Amino acid sequence: MSTLSPATARLTYRALEPVHGMIYFSPHGPQVYRELGITDPRMMYFASRSAAFGPVPAEVTIATFFNFNPAAVRAVLPAAWNLAAPSDILHARLAAADRSLRQAWGADVDGPEVREAATLARQAAERACERAHGRPLFAAHAALPWPAEPHLVLWHAQTLLREFRGDGHVALLLTEGLSGLEALITHAATGEIPPEVLRISRSWTEQDWAQGVAALRDRNWLADRDLTLSTHGAARRAAIETRTDELSTHPYEAIGPDGCDRLRKLASTLTIRIMDADLAFPPMLSQRYRDTVR
Template structure:
């Protein structure tokens, strides 16, 4: 029986995550979405929710979790009149291929080995869709023919699998989407202005949520308290545990190998500027 630890599984996910995460920042994506008549955040919300079909604002608010509802409603108000789910999904895959080719990911000799392990983990995740709506929707999409896009699709599945588990953990701990953003910002790993702009919560709601977290002794000033750090660690640890059904199929050795193979992939994404925040 294969065994693995959350540490090795998390490392495998984290090192390969840039392969998926770049789609939210690259100009190829915004250009493709604009060509379809989408503006602002409409391309993001439609492209990520398109596996549901013509996803309602309420469904996106529920599954994306930490975006201001007003932003979601405004972004989706006319979006599905401009595009079909099939059109925006095609645009997303084309943008992913263009960006990853720009970073010369296809030239890495480890592509096939990395794809084999990542796809095995993703297919294992597909055996456990219960309670993971955003992941389950993505799991219905066909695998692309291009190995490079297969790798992107595999990591997309693994990211949404983990993400649904993360949302479940936040709910269980009574942490709202806005509070999760503030706790994240308090770690210092993501700039607060970026989270405020991209999630679009009104300043008064952000401040009120901060005050609530201070009352609960989770933040002091702009940083986490001892209790806040403990809660954040618990949430991350629990998220790691809930992601294990995907990575247990690889075992410890497979996870360590995937983490090793993934390193140059993440480095190329970063070096090519695919994660730059414009």
């Protein structure tokens, strides 16, 4: 039984998420990947995030990323490994994180707040390594060496915490009988993110989406007309989110409630500076992050 509130784990994770999440939007990412000969944005994403596995076939990425159209993954993997070795892609990704955080934090990139946040986040991430079983995407990243510089330690720690939480979430979606596409549709039906954002960003066609909606409606996950959850669907989706929080508490037990509070306080300044650093966050996502740390 965890001694840490699941809500505390969720809030602490969300407060630091921009430290990791900026890597998918920062202009420094495309710059370093192009130097390796990778010019397709989809290839940049799938190759950089799955490079920790090594030169895997597309099916490994399809399985672990879960909610992307398999055709989009197969279009760029394993072709990416013919352009650059996974180790080189990982090195480029870390370089992009370095440049991005230096841009955001300037002279404070090696300051006491970053150092303290890195220490706390690393303690949590190292605790997560005790429970890597059944979490393949987390385990692959956990096997990578820790960076030396504090700001990159913080970035790597949040990467591990993100993938730890994500793997647990995917397991719960599967136990509810949801496919990757159906999981996206139920997310859209909560009203948190516009459906078109999720559909397009995960490369699903309008026909795919419509078929998924129809299947979920047949199983009473969705209301009869609008893209909203039915009472049944809302209860099941809420149960998934609650259990995701519960499965995510273990890492943060390493620092306890006081450490989590301190980490969120440090994050409130660091993440706002990331939002203000012109790292190309979509406005809607930037606002969500800002609301989280207020």
